[in-house]
Amino acid sequence: MIRQIKQKHFLPGFGIGLGFTLSYLSLLVLIPLSILAVKSLSLDWTVYRSLLIDPRTYAAIKLTFLSSLVAAGINLVFGFIVAWTLVRLPFPGSRLIDALIDLPFALPTAVSGIALTSLYVRTGLLGRYLEPYGVQAAFAPLGVIIALTFIGLPFVVRTLQPALQDIDKEYEEAAISLGASPFRVFASVIFPSIRPAMLTGFSLAFARALGEYGSVVFISGNMPMKTEIVSLLIVGKMERFDYEGATALAAITLLASFLILLAINLTQWHYSRKVQQTG
Amino acid sequence: MDTDMRSSMQRLIQFFMRCITITFVVLFLVLPLYVILSEATGEGMSVFFRAVTHQETLQALTLTICTLFIILPLNILFGIAAAWTLTKYEFRGKSVLSALIDLPFSVPPVIAGFILILFLGRHGTLGFLLEKLDTQIIFAAPAVIVATLFVTFPFVARELVPLMQEQGVDEEQAAVSLGASAFQTFFHVTLPNIKWALFYGIILSTARAMGEFGAVSVVSGHIRGKTITLPLHIEILYNEYNFTAAFAVSSLLVTLAMSTLVVKEIVYWRSGKKQTRPTGGFLESPETPDL
Amino acid sequence: MPFVRLISLCLFLLFLSGCFSYSGKDTAVEILNVSYDPTREFYREYNAWFEKKAFERTGKHVRILQSHGASGKQARFVIDGLEAHVVTLALAYDIDAIAQKSGSLSKDWQTRLPFASAPYTSTIVFLVRKGNPRNIQDWNDLIKPGVQVITPSPMTSGGARWNYLAAWGYAWLISLEKRGVILSAITEDERRQADEDAFSFVSALFRNVPVLDSGARAATTTFARRGIGDALVTWENEALLAMKSLPGKALEIITPSISILTEPVVAKVDEVTARRQTDALAQSYLEMLYSPEGQAMAARHHFRPRHMEFVNAEDKNQFPDLHLFTLEELFTDWQTAHKNHFSETGSFNKIYQSLYSLENQ
Numbered sequence: 001m002i003r004q005i006k007q008k009h010f011l012p013g014f015g016i017g018l019g020f021t022l023s024y025l026s027l028l029v030l031i032p033l034s035i036l037a038v039k040s041l042s043l044d045w046t047v048y049r050s051l052l053i054d055p056r057t058y059a060a061i062k063l064t065f066l067s068s069l070v071a072a073g074i075n076l077v078f079g080f081i082v083a084w085t086l087v088r089l090p091f092p093g094s095r096l097i098d099a100l101i102d103l104p105f106a107l108p109t110a111v112s113g114i115a116l117t118s119l120y121v122r123t124g125l126l127g128r129y130l131e132p133y134g135v136q137a138a139f140a141p142l143g144v145i146i147a148l149t150f151i152g153l154p155f156v157v158r159t160l161q162p163a164l165q166d167i168d169k170e171y172e173e174a175a176i177s178l179g180a181s182p183f184r185v186f187a188s189v190i191f192p193s194i195r196p197a198m199l200t201g202f203s204l205a206f207a208r209a210l211g212e213y214g215s216v217v218f219i220s221g222n223m224p225m226k227t228e229i230v231s232l233l234i235v236g237k238m239e240r241f242d243y244e245g246a247t248a249l250a251a252i253t254l255l256a257s258f259l260i261l262l263a264i265n266l267t268q269w270h271y272s273r274k275v276q277q278t279g
Numbered sequence: 280m281d282t283d284m285r286s287s288m289q290r291l292i293q294f295f296m297r298c299i300t301i302t303f304v305v306l307f308l309v310l311p312l313y314v315i316l317s318e319a320t321g322e323g324m325s326v327f328f329r330a331v332t333h334q335e336t337l338q339a340l341t342l343t344i345c346t347l348f349i350i351l352p353l354n355i356l357f358g359i360a361a362a363w364t365l366t367k368y369e370f371r372g373k374s375v376l377s378a379l380i381d382l383p384f385s386v387p388p389v390i391a392g393f394i395l396i397l398f399l400g401r402h403g404t405l406g407f408l409l410e411k412l413d414t415q416i417i418f419a420a421p422a423v424i425v426a427t428l429f430v431t432f433p434f435v436a437r438e439l440v441p442l443m444q445e446q447g448v449d450e451e452q453a454a455v456s457l458g459a460s461a462f463q464t465f466f467h468v469t470l471p472n473i474k475w476a477l478f479y480g481i482i483l484s485t486a487r488a489m490g491e492f493g494a495v496s497v498v499s500g501h502i503r504g505k506t507i508t509l510p511l512h513i514e515i516l517y518n519e520y521n522f523t524a525a526f527a528v529s530s531l532l533v534t535l536a537m538s539t540l541v542v543k544e545i546v547y548w549r550s551g552k553k554q555t556r557p558t559g560g561f562l563e564s565p566e567t568p569d570l
Numbered sequence: 571m572p573f574v575r576l577i578s579l580c581l582f583l584l585f586l587s588g589c590f591s592y593s594g595k596d597t598a599v600e601i602l603n604v605s606y607d608p609t610r611e612f613y614r615e616y617n618a619w620f621e622k623k624a625f626e627r628t629g630k631h632v633r634i635l636q637s638h639g640a641s642g643k644q645a646r647f648v649i650d651g652l653e654a655h656v657v658t659l660a661l662a663y664d665i666d667a668i669a670q671k672s673g674s675l676s677k678d679w680q681t682r683l684p685f686a687s688a689p690y691t692s693t694i695v696f697l698v699r700k701g702n703p704r705n706i707q708d709w710n711d712l713i714k715p716g717v718q719v720i721t722p723s724p725m726t727s728g729g730a731r732w733n734y735l736a737a738w739g740y741a742w743l744i745s746l747e748k749r750g751v752i753l754s755a756i757t758e759d760e761r762r763q764a765d766e767d768a769f770s771f772v773s774a775l776f777r778n779v780p781v782l783d784s785g786a787r788a789a790t791t792t793f794a795r796r797g798i799g800d801a802l803v804t805w806e807n808e809a810l811l812a813m814k815s816l817p818g819k820a821l822e823i824i825t826p827s828i829s830i831l832t833e834p835v836v837a838k839v840d841e842v843t844a845r846r847q848t849d850a851l852a853q854s855y856l857e858m859l860y861s862p863e864g865q866a867m868a869a870r871h872h873f874r875p876r877h878m879e880f881v882n883a884e885d886k887n888q889f890p891d892l893h894l895f896t897l898e899e900l901f902t903d904w905q906t907a908h909k910n911h912f913s914e915t916g917s918f919n920k921i922y923q924s925l926y927s928l929e930n931q
Contacts, residue, residue, distance in 0.1 A: 011451055013461040017364035021376070024357045028428060029383055032398040036390075039397065054914055055923055078303045085300040089293055097300070099537050100308045105486035106536030107315075108510030109493065111529045114517070115311040118318075121796050125310065139781045150307055158483055162442050162476040182292055197441040204384055204437060211387030214492050218788065221781035222723045224922035231387045232784070236725030238393065239642035240912060241667050250390045257385035262378040269374045401651030401672070418652040500652045501637040502602060515638070518787045519610055520815040522795075 040251035047248045056224050064230045068209035071148035075205045079156030087164040104151050109214030116147055117219045139221030147215040152205030163197035196268050203264040210257045318526035330524035338504050339512035347488050350428050354484045358435020366443035383432040391429050392497025418500030426494040431487050435480035442476040486536050598631040601848055604654035606641035608808050612871035641728040655843050655852045658836040660728040663904030665837050674841035688833035689859040690873035694736035697802040697809045700820035704800045708826045709740040713774035720799035722789040723782035724918055733803045736830040739900045741771035773921045794819045810872035831894040
């Protein structure tokens, strides 16, 4: 049972807030998802076994998780730099960049995939400069990472922006006046205060990348064992009326990504509790 | 001497950060946008305008915008309720609840559609009930709304949570102890503090709702003139080798997304005078005016 | 806080207006035709013609609603409750699935219309670059080293499954021919031998495939617009359409010596038409496909009609003669073909696993 452990604050509205949140969540997310859970649990375990020993499925799972991780990592680093520049170092034209950030969201993923493929294919605007160096972007794992980075970018930037805007600059200034180096200031003053936002942004970008389908199918080339992603396998199974296989594979992917999200959330709460205790 | 060196180093870092930002944005955002726009206008502006004002495009646009009008209020309401509950109180199972809210993110859109069919489809859990009522949700306009609600579900809450967590409850507590009601506290104390995060959340939901393809594609049934949203319409055009029109309609979505820029400027302008920001912090260029 | 109240009010009004805009009413009789991708252009013309025809005959306004998508996906939609009055899909397997899983049409649907409910057919051909620089004439030219072949992924595309089976069937029949075996008197051993030959032929073919797009039209785009590959394996109707829709791309069609007869099928969904009282209308919609006008229209949109006599000479010339085998002749039925080739233990999966382990050695 969920109940308030201790009335830490005497703020009203807990009942109505939690009630509304839970019922809306149940209606739209939990009940539909639990149907999937029930279906997947009632499957014969041989369905799972045949999936888990299939090298092609294994290769797809590996590619999906690794490229999502790399893409989310790239987004975390560059997304932070972009967000910082937009919030703290505006320059002529930075507002335009600010507006552009939502582009990957507003574009249907298929359009993004097509546009990125046109760019990175060996006759494309960027691909033709990569080819002499033997770098194949489109129809290769690198293409998957590029597409996933593209679709995940707004998550990190948009999560970091409000947090950066809200940072109290007193500590920073104090640290600077005490002679701390910029990196030191970042590591010990700025980073701790934006850590929740960074974790959130990272996990959102990562989770989104795991489930991406529309853009990746265009740029990856869908080669079995090499550039096939899990979503493609699921869609393929559904198209061939293999509902059991699709349900099982979907359940495995969902479980994995849910566990990752849970782990990230737990880390976040662990940190915030520590901050509350020490602060 | 020391301060000189530090300030030059600071300037150098600022310079690099701007360079990285511009390079990254050009590489990942500007170039794809360039591809879309150049394809859209490749056959001249008249072709572009004919595609954008075509009857089927307008029908798709209407459906997309109607969907938007329905999902935004619901998302805002839920987002605020969820963020408020998660950040202002301590209770058991809080991190589980938080992870549950993120759950729709990790559901591939295609699977989301699949799940909705399992739930509301003809052989689904509620299928018999809907059949008795002779209502169709799946493969009709309501399905587009439900699918869009599902994929945009966590956006507002996710934007609000980190910020509200950082802000803590002190201000609200003060307001309550001075005798303010919950709603008064929310409107006068909390809302002004979170309005930017709320705004970003709305932008994200809007953009995502307009561009959603995977889940909607699974539940819409693709009936021409009835359940076709803009992204589905783009797919149809592209598959009919009508590339120019496909990219022209895509650029319409880009324009809609960019129009958030205008909204943002207006909101800034409205509230700009109240927001003063200290300058001269770490890595901040001192000569920059306030946004 | 008048500002906040104003915004809340606005949001509420938006919500209401959004809700209301969905409740429109229409008086015309509607029929939904759920079809697969390559028939878009054909049914656009056919529907307009049929609407006019039906109005002339009955005086009632009829509206044909149209839905397109990958064949398997469309079949799944119908199973899950998409209210299709008629289905016009790429393979009998997909309509069989509807009959089995939803029971909304009887299992003998294929016997209810002439030619096993396939009013038009097609085959699998190649599209090459103008002048045919790689000199590709037949299937065995596709496995030459250095030739790049474009085909969609059999995982997601029904058309790609036809491509795959066409290549397999070619190699299989050639293997029989070399050994002087006759198909009607084949032994188990000879069958196994032919299967092995076909397996190594299709493996060699897929070694030359640099990219597997998710759908037939995406593959055409990769080949024609991005300039990747030397040959595109595709439906004849799609190849002819691409020649017409993508002018200036300098393409040529090559018809192989042997290929598969692809039979897209049509059926009425009885349960829906009974409930919506559109039974007769739906029936005549399908029957008209066999009429002289319907057949000529199919030919105009590059499908091989069943009645060539209704087609003018110009359209007839698009369809050269070749040895066409049917799916039933070589692969028994779709169920078996699926199990042997496209399941987890099927030949497609095996091909890629062996290709992969070869590369990693």
